[in-house]
Amino acid sequence: MRIKTTEIVDTFAEAFKMWGTRVIITAQTREWALAAARSMTGFATSVIGCKCEAGIERELPAADTPDRRPGVSVLLFAMDAAGVGKRLVERIGQCVMTCPTTACYNGIDGEQSMVVGGQLRYFGDAYQASKVLGGQRLWRIPVMDGEFVVDDRFGVQPGVGGGNLLILGGTMTTTLGAARAAVKAMREAAGVIMPFPDGVVRSGSKVGSKYKTLMASTNHQYCPTLRGIVDDSALAADEGCVLEIVIDGLSEDAVADAMRRGMHAAARRGIRRIAAGNYGGNLGQFQIHLHQLLDGGKA
Amino acid sequence: MSVTLTLHTQPEVPLEAECLSPDRLATLDQAGIAALPVLHGNRNMTVGDFFSVDGGKDLTVRIIGDLGRVKHVATGMSGGHLIIDGNIGSHLGLGMSGGEITVTGHAGDWVGPEMGGGRIVVRGDAGHMVGSAYRGSKVGMRGGEIIVHGRIGNEAGNGMRRGMIAVAADSGDFTGVNMIAGSIFVLGRLGARSGAGMKRGTIVSLHDAEVLPTYSYAACYHPVFLRHYLLRLRQLGLPVEEAHLGGRYRRWSGDSVELNRGEILLFAG
Numbered sequence: 001m002r003i004k005t006t007e008i009v010d011t012f013a014e015a016f017k018m019w020g021t022r023v024i025i026t027a028q029t030r031e032w033a034l035a036a037a038r039s040m041t042g043f044a045t046s047v048i049g050c051k052c053e054a055g056i057e058r059e060l061p062a063a064d065t066p067d068r069r070p071g072v073s074v075l076l077f078a079m080d081a082a083g084v085g086k087r088l089v090e091r092i093g094q095c096v097m098t099c100p101t102t103a104c105y106n107g108i109d110g111e112q113s114m115v116v117g118g119q120l121r122y123f124g125d126a127y128q129a130s131k132v133l134g135g136q137r138l139w140r141i142p143v144m145d146g147e148f149v150v151d152d153r154f155g156v157q158p159g160v161g162g163g164n165l166l167i168l169g170g171t172m173t174t175t176l177g178a179a180r181a182a183v184k185a186m187r188e189a190a191g192v193i194m195p196f197p198d199g200v201v202r203s204g205s206k207v208g209s210k211y212k213t214l215m216a217s218t219n220h221q222y223c224p225t226l227r228g229i230v231d232d233s234a235l236a237a238d239e240g241c242v243l244e245i246v247i248d249g250l251s252e253d254a255v256a257d258a259m260r261r262g263m264h265a266a267a268r269r270g271i272r273r274i275a276a277g278n279y280g281g282n283l284g285q286f287q288i289h290l291h292q293l294l295d296g297g298k299a
Numbered sequence: 300m301s302v303t304l305t306l307h308t309q310p311e312v313p314l315e316a317e318c319l320s321p322d323r324l325a326t327l328d329q330a331g332i333a334a335l336p337v338l339h340g341n342r343n344m345t346v347g348d349f350f351s352v353d354g355g356k357d358l359t360v361r362i363i364g365d366l367g368r369v370k371h372v373a374t375g376m377s378g379g380h381l382i383i384d385g386n387i388g389s390h391l392g393l394g395m396s397g398g399e400i401t402v403t404g405h406a407g408d409w410v411g412p413e414m415g416g417g418r419i420v421v422r423g424d425a426g427h428m429v430g431s432a433y434r435g436s437k438v439g440m441r442g443g444e445i446i447v448h449g450r451i452g453n454e455a456g457n458g459m460r461r462g463m464i465a466v467a468a469d470s471g472d473f474t475g476v477n478m479i480a481g482s483i484f485v486l487g488r489l490g491a492r493s494g495a496g497m498k499r500g501t502i503v504s505l506h507d508a509e510v511l512p513t514y515s516y517a518a519c520y521h522p523v524f525l526r527h528y529l530l531r532l533r534q535l536g537l538p539v540e541e542a543h544l545g546g547r548y549r550r551w552s553g554d555s556v557e558l559n560r561g562e563i564l565l566f567a568g
Contacts, residue, residue: 028521067526068544103523129499129560131482131524132461133531138524146520 001291003267006274008290013164013259014278015286018047019084020077020159020250021114022057022107025096030059030070036099037072040091044076045196046246048216052078052087053161053248055193066105067149073107075193077248081156085114088154093120096150097141103149108250110155117150160286163192163247163255166204166222166275167266168239174270175241176200182245185265191254192247204244207279219277239272252286260293301357302332304350306364306385312340313388314349317371321360321379321398328355358398367407373400376417389426392419395443408452414462415441420535424449427471432458440464440481446535453490456483459500463528467537475502478561482528486537489563497554497561503528505543505566514553519567522548542568 001008025040027033037056044054054076065071076091078084096104097120106113117139121128124141130152131138137152165182169175183199186192194200209217220226221234222242235242245262249255263274274290281287302324315338318324324332332355333347346352350362358379366372370388373381376395383391383400389407392400396416408426411419412433425447431454432439439458446465453471456464459481469487478497489508503525510516526544533539548564 026523067523068530069523069526101521131501131527133463133527138527140524146518147523149523 001294003264003274003294005269006267006271008263008267008294009273009275010289010291011276012278012281012287012289013162013276014281014284015160015162015164015252015255015288016284017286018053018077018079018159018161018248019081019156020075020161020248021084021088021110021154021156022250023074023076023088023092023096023154024060024065024071024105024107025074026060026065026067026069026071026103026105027099028069028101032099032101033070033072034059036096036102036104037074039095039099041074041076041193041195042095044091045201047077047079047161052076052083052091053193053195053246054087054091055195055199055248057191057193058187067103069103075191075248075250077159077161077193077195081112081114084156085116085154088114088116089119092116092150093123097123097143097148100145104151106151106154108155108157110157112156113153114156115152116154117152120148120150157250159248159250160252160255161248162284163249163259163286163288164277165245165247165259165262165266166277167243167245167271168222168235168273168275169241169243169271170238171270172241174268175243178266178268178271179243179245181268182262182266185261186245186247186258189254189258189261191251192249192258194245194247194258196244196246199245201244201246202242204242204277207283234275236272244277252288255286256288256293259288259290263290263294301354301359301361303353304332304346304360304362305353306349306362306366306369307351308349309365310339310349310368312368314339314369315371316346316369317374317393318346319360319362319369319381320373320376321358321381322377324360325356325358325379329353331355365404367405370407373398376400386423392417395419405449406447410447411440411443411445413439413441414443414445416443416462418444418446421445421447421449424468425451425466427452427454428457429455429466430459430462430464431456432477438479444535446532446537448537450487456481459483463531465532465535465537475500475561478502484528484532484537486532486539494554494561494563496557498558499560501562501564503548503564503566507549507565507567508563510551510563510565511554513555514551514563515555515559517550517552517562519547519549521545522550522564525564 386404405423430440
C-alpha cells in the first residue's frame with residue numbers, strides 16, 4: 001500500500017493501556033499559560049524514565065476555559081490511576097502553582113478522580129480556603145501575586161500509550177520535514193499528545209539490552225550507522241534516517257485518528273516507508289494496523 | 300400533566316400552606332391536592348378553599364395569584380419545579396433540600412431559611428432574612444442557591460454556612476451577619492454593618508462600601524475564583540459585565556471579633 005510514493009508497511013503499532021487525565025491551565029495571558037504548560041510537560045517523554053508522559057494537547061481560547069481566560073490543555077499519562085494522581089500533585093505543585101497568574105482545572109469526568117488541589121492546599125499553611133460551586137470544589141491558595149486556584153479533584157480515565165509511527169527517509173532533512181508535518185497534522189486530533197521533543201523522537205528503543213541492568217536500549221535495527229555491522233538491520237540501502245512519533249491518547253480511537261493523519265501528512269517524495277514499532281504483539285493490549293487505518297478501519 | 304393552582308379566594312389573614320410543594324403534590328390527583336390541609340389563621344381549611352386545582356401527579360407546579368399572604372410554601376421541598384406566578388409570602392422554601400422555585404413577583408421575609416440545597420429564584424425583591432438562621436438557631440443556609448433579581452432586606456445570610464445568595468440590586472443592613480461560610484453577592488450596594496460577626500465566607504459587592512472597623516484592608520487584586528461565580532451569575536441572568544470579571548477587588552479581612560477568616564471583596568474597577 002502506498003500514499004503518494006511512500007510505502008506504508010503492513011505492520012502495526014503495539015500500544016499499551018495507561019491511565020490519563022486532562023489538565024486545563026489558564027492564566028492572565030496566553031504566554032503565561034503556555035509557560036506553565038511547557039514547564040509541567042517537561043521531562044515527561046517516556047514513562048520509563050520520567051514516571052509519566054505528558055504534553056500539550058492544544059491551546060484554548062478564553063471562551064473555552066472554565067474562568068474565561070486564555071488557556072492550555074495538557075494531557076498526562078502514567079501506568080496506573082494512582083501514578084497519575086502523584087504526578088499531578090508534583091507537576092501542578094512545582095510547575096503551575098509557581099507560574100504567575102495561573103489557575104489549574106480538571107478537564108475530564110474520568111472513571112476515577114484523584115485528590116490534587118486537596119493535597120496542594122497544605123502549601124497554604126492553613127490560610128487556604130475552598131469554595132464549592134455547582135458541586136465543584138476549588139481551592140484558593142494564597143501566593144505572592146494573589147491566589148492560586150486549583151480544582152480539588154482531577155478525573156482519571158483509561159488511556160492508550162505508545163501508539164507510534166516510524167518514518168523512514170532518504171535524508172535527515174527530508175525525514176525531519178516529514179516528521180514535523182506529521183506532528184502538525186496529528187495535533188489537530190483531539191485527545192492525543194506526542195510527548196517527545198516537538199513530538200519527534202530519534203532514539204527509538206527496543207526492549208532489553210546487552211547490559212543486564214537496562215530495560216531498554218537503542219533500536220539497532222533502525223540505526224543507519226549500524227547497517228554495516230548488524231545482521232538484522234531493518235533499513236534498506238537508500239534509507240538514511242528514521243524518526244519516530246509516539247502518540248498517547250485518551251482512547252484507542254483518538255490514537256488511531258492521529259496516526260492516520262500523521263501518515264497522510266508525512267508521506268512524500270524522499271520518504272521511502274512509514275512503519276510502526278511493535279513487540280510481535282506479545283506485550284501491548286492494543287494493535288493498531290497501519291493498512292487498516294488507511295482502509296477506514298481502526299485496528 | 301403539570302399542576303396549576305389558581306388563587307380564587309384571597310386569604311383574609313396569613314395562610315400557612317406547607318403542603319404546596321411539588322414533591323408532595325406529585326403523587327396526588329386533582330381531588331387529593333384540593334383536600335390537602337392548610338392553616339388559615341388558626342382555622343384548619345383545605346387547599347381547595349383557596350385555590351382551584353388543575354392537573355395532578357406532576358413535579359412541575361404553577362401557582363397563580365397574589366400569594367403575599369401565603370406562608371411556608373414549599374417547606375422541606377426536595378425536588379421538582381415550583382413556579383409562583385405572582386408574589387409570595389414569608390418562609391418560602393423553608394429547609395428545602397432540592398428542586399427549584401421561581402417567583403415572578405416579590406417575596407416576603409425569610410426566603411429559604413436554613414435551606415440545604417436546590418435553588419430559589421425571585422424575579423422581584425425579597426424581604427429580610429434571606430437564607431438566614433431562625434432566631435435561636437446557630438446555622439442558616441446550608442447549601443443551594445438563592446437568586447434575587449431585585450433588592451433584599453436586612454440580615455441576608457445570617458448564620459449561613461454554605462451555598463450562595465446573589466442579589467442584583469442592593470442589600471439591607473447586616474448582610475452576612477454571623478456568617479460561618481458560603482458566598483453572598485450583592486451587585487448593588489451593601490447595607491450597613493455587613494459581615495458583622497462573620498467567621499469565614501465571602502461577601503462581594505460591585506460597589507464600594509463602608510466596612511466595619513473590625514475588618515482589615517488586605518489588598519487590591521484579581522480574584523480568579525470570583526470569575527467562576529460571576530460567570531455563574533451571568534448564566535443565571537444577573538447583570539454581570541465583562542469589567543466585573545476581569546476587574547480588581549479590594550479585599551477586607553474580618554470579622555476580627557470572630558475567627559477573622561472571612562472576606563469582603565469590593566469591586567475597584
